Structures are given as C-alpha cells and as structure tokens.
Amino acid sequence: MKILANDGLDQSGIDALTAQDFEVITQKVDQKDLPEFINTHQIKIILVRSATTVRKELIDVCPSIEIIGRGGVGMDNIDVEYAREKGIHVINTPSASSESVAELVFAHLFSGARFLQDSNRKMPLKGNTEFASLKKAYTAGIELRGKTIGIVGMGRIGQEVARIALGLGMRVVAADNNVGKASIKVKFYNNQYINVDIETEPLAEVLQESDFITLHVPAQKNGFMIGEDEFALMKTGVAIVNCSRGGVIDEKALLQALDSGKVRFAGLDVFINEPTPDNQILNHPKISLTPHTGAATLEAQDRIGLSLAEQIMNLLKNK
Template sequence: MKVLANDGLDQSGIDALTEKGFEVITTKVPQEFLLDYINENQIKTLLVRSATQVRKDIIDHCPSLEIIGRGGVGMDNIDVDYAREKGIHVINTPAASSESVAELVFAHLFSGARFLQDSNRKMPLVGDTEFASLKKAYAAGIELKGKTIGIIGMGRIGQEVAKIALGLGMRVIAADNMIGKASIKVTFYNNQFINVDIETEPLHDVLKHADFITLHVPAQKDGYMIGKAEFDMMKDGVAVVNCSRGGVIDETALLEALNSGKVRFAGLDVFINEPTPSKEVITHSKISVTPHTGASTLEAQDRIGLSLADQISSILQIQ
C-alpha cells in the first residue's frame, strides 16, 4: 500500500490516496538509488512526472511494483510496453493538463507578438535611460486576431488550443495523421457555444499557410519533425511554439531561421537537452522560454493528483 511520488504529487492526490489507506511518500529519491529504495520499502506504486526515468532495470528488479503512474501525458521516460509485458499497470493523466498547456501556448504567442520576452529583459536594465529607443524597437507588434494558426497534432491539447484560437477570432488549420476531422465546441462565459469542424490537412499545407505554428506531438524517434526543410516551407515571418517534447524541432535550424528573419519569434517550453538546454537557445532575444511548465498550474496539478488516485484505487480495487 506504499506509493512513492518521486517527482511530487499535489495535496489533493495525497489526501485522496491517504483516505483510502495508502501511505504516500514524497521523498525525492535520486535516480541512482531508486531501485534499492523501491525494494527496501516494498513500493507498490511509483508515480513520476518527467524527471524520473523508469527503465528496464527498475521493471526487472523491483518485484513489488504493480503500478507505474505518470502525472501528465507523454510517457517517453517510461518503458511502457516492457512494463505491461511484465504485468505492471502503466497509467497517466492525458486529459488533466490539456487546458494548462494550451494556455501556455498563447502566453508564448502573446509574448512573442509584443516582444515581451525581450522587453522584460531590457526594461529593468536600461528602461530608465533608453525608454524612447525601447519603445521604438518594440513598436512593430502584431495581433493574433484574424491570423491563421496551424496546429500540428489535434489530440486533446491541440483541440484546446483550437478552442482558444477560435475564441480570439483566428483561423484554425491543422495536421494530424491519425485524426481526419475534429469537432471543436467553443463555450463562452454565459453558456453560449459554437461548434466548429476542422478538417486536418497534410503537414506541408499547414506549414505553407500558417502565420503561427504550434506543435502537440509525441517525442520523435526518427529525427526532427521540424527541421531546415520544414522551415523553408513556412511563410516569411512565421512564429513557432513548441510545448510538446524536446527534439520535435531542430534547434540549430530554428536559430538559423530566427537569425535570418524567416521566423519572427519562437516560444519553447521544452528543449533537446533538458534539463541543461542550450545557452544560445534560452538567451536568444526572439525566443520566449519556460522550463517545461506546460502542466504546472494549480488547477492541472489538482486534476492530475485526483486522476492518479482514482486510477490506482480502481486497479487495486480499493473502495
């Protein structure tokens, strides 16, 4: 009945599990000591986010493990198929953080469109002495309304992005090899709503026609999804946001596109070399950056904790 939440767990999840008789441990165990800790404490459930790796060595040598849970969507830090072959349940929370990630996409879009990532760096340094020159430098902002956003990956997060975009008055186009059409319900504050059907298109068409491109796809196993060839297809002055996984975009090609002016700005929440991203990337004046915080809202963490607690209780048949 011991649960190790090695990358942390929201209090709502801890409370829900404790009420059902679980002992929840939130001690952060270093990766190199994790296997021994699980065995010494007879851990039945291991919960992780993106930091902890759950590979074959742990799966093979921790016989007490019955459940591996990922607080979030992507499970590339877990050997999922292998664990399931060994009879271990692998769970995640695919719906809990969709809205949070979608809102971060637009935080990056608004930031880049109005130069906030650079303005917030320079105003504290020289805003009192170079106010007029900064005002002139940031005078060429752009609006999102009326522009075309291209969503690559129309799963849960992609559809949440579409809802916000439609609410802002944007045209939405999308690419997804697995989804032919997505029906988007946009609900407004007074309970009115509209339904919009979005037919997906080939990737190259989205790249050619979008003013803004946002990616919501899994980690890539066979190279980058967006590299030099894809940047060459895009409109001049396009903007690109990646809140999915590091390695989806070739960062070298992105820097070249930014420096040439092909790409107006970029927003990145994920990086190739996490947790030690490229200094050149994170300090670039045209890149809005966050440290992989797409799901890091109080509301999302609450939903993640409760979802994990419900799934664990159901698997272990605890009422």
C-alpha cells in the same frame, strides 16, 4: 500499501489516497538510489512526472512494483510495453493538463507578438536611461486576431488550443495523421456555444498557410519533425511554439531561421538537452522561454493528483 510519488503529487491526490489507507511517500529519491529505496520500503506503486525515468533496468530489479503512474500525457520516460509485459499496470493523465498547456501556448504567442520576452529583460537594465529607444524597438508588434494558426497534432491539447484560437477570432488549420476531423465546441457566457469542425490537412500545407505554428506531438524517434526543409516551406515572418517534447524541432535550424528573419519569434517550453538547454537558445532575444512548465498550474496539478488516485483505486478494486 506504499506509494512513492518521486516527482511530487498534489495534496488533493495525497488526501484521496491516504483516505483509502495508502502511505504516500513524497521524498525525492535520486535516480541511482531508486532500486535500493523501492526494495527496502517494498514500494508497490511509483508515480513520476518527467524528471524520473522508469526503464527496464529498474523494473527488473524492483519486483514489488505493481503500478507505474505518469502525471501528464507523454510516457517516453517509461518503458511502457516492457512494464506491461511484466504484468505491471501503467497509467497516465492525458486530459488533466490540456487547458494549462494550451494557455501556455498563448502566453508564448502573446509574449513574442509584443516582444515581452526581450522587453522584460531590457527594461530593468535600460528602462530609465533608454526608454525612447526601447519604445521604438518594440513598435512593430502584431495582433493574433484574424491570423492563421497551424496546429500540428489534434489530440486533447491541440483541440484545446483550437478552442482558444477560435475564441480569439483566429483561423485554425491543423495536421494530424491520426485525426481526420475534430469537432471543437467553443463555449461563451450564458451557456452559449458554437461548434466548429476542423478537417486536418497534410503537414506541408499547414506549414505553408500558417502565421503561427504550434506543435503537440509525441517525442520523435526518427529525426526532427521540423527541420531546415520544413522551415523553408513556412511563410517569412512565421512564429512557432513547442510545448510538446524536446527534439521535435531541430534547434540549430530554428536558430538559423530566427537569425535570417524567416521566423519572427519562437516560444519553447521543451528542449533537446533538458535539463541543460543550449546557451544559444537560452540567450536568443527572439525566443520566449519556460522550463517545461506546461502543466504547472494549481488547477492542472489538482486534476492530475485526483486522476492518478482514482485510477489507482479502480485498478486495485478490480484485481
């Protein structure tokens, strides 16, 4: 049985599948060429990340497809309900990348809190001629410890963010319409741990209370979750991170909030116009930037590959 891993697959997943006599093709096929490639090679399983889309049109012209797999959490690049109506299994890996995404959130928070996104740009250019002025420009850094972090979306990733924040000595508040209370287990060395129960609050209250805000919600179908009205509710000097989906934040409103000083800094891993983000966003000195790499760690990719392989084998075993 042939599997097309069009956006790549970790070697651990490839090895697990080939050991069960699957043929795994990792050749990158252009979106427009997918129908011909899938039909010519009689691909039964297509695995994607965020680059490749599997829409109704592709499903309709590729009757050989039996399983669609998404390496990651969100499946907004797949017409999930339509595929399932056609009898196609759709799978993803919701827990495999939680730790990696959560750590990236804090990479952005630490970077913005100490101006790393700006100093890393300017030090190579001016560090040997304007060292003193650069040092003065970056003297107003802040600590995370003791501050309040607002987590919007308390799924697996949001709870992992809470775990790290509690370990850092932060106060955690959260908003989630589908989760009333989350119990967070914070582990320490020698098998010691504490349990912390976090009850969710209305979004408006979380926005008003937080020194730092991080978003972990699905793609928005009806406008932005964070726009002008939401920025108006926030503290002056707040920081915001989006490692969820582009379009959750109104980027124009974000730029205005950054320029006015309402928002101290932002961290963005996702953008409205991926893969061609707005130049104003890319060049703003108060924004820490990554190119949608939340799950791009060796450990997460290993877990994603193994999870997809295990799910595929279980599905076919139970057919």
